[in-house]
Amino acid sequence: MTRQEAIKNLLQSQEFLDVIEELRENQLNNIRYSEANQKEERERYYNRLQAIDEIMAYLESITKDSDIKDKAWKIL
Secondary structure (H helix, E strand, O other): OOHHHHHHHHHOOHHHHHHHHHHHHHHHHHHHOOOOOOHHHHHHHHHHHHHHHHHHHHHHHHHHHHHHHHHHHHHO
8 A cells, every 4th residue: 555545545534534623623612712811822722723734734735646646647
């Protein structure tokens, strides 16, 4: 199994997607329910949320990279 296939399987796993959604929801709730004077904490939660999104985007780009290369060979 290639790296792309393994990551594609991971991204198709409902359990994995559920865990990612729980992580995102936890950070959003921490932002929502923070006190007005907790600016630093909200920034930390926001940065964590951004990191989760960046990781997911990177994983998706790895799976798309192989699709793009396959299509490039078909054109040639």
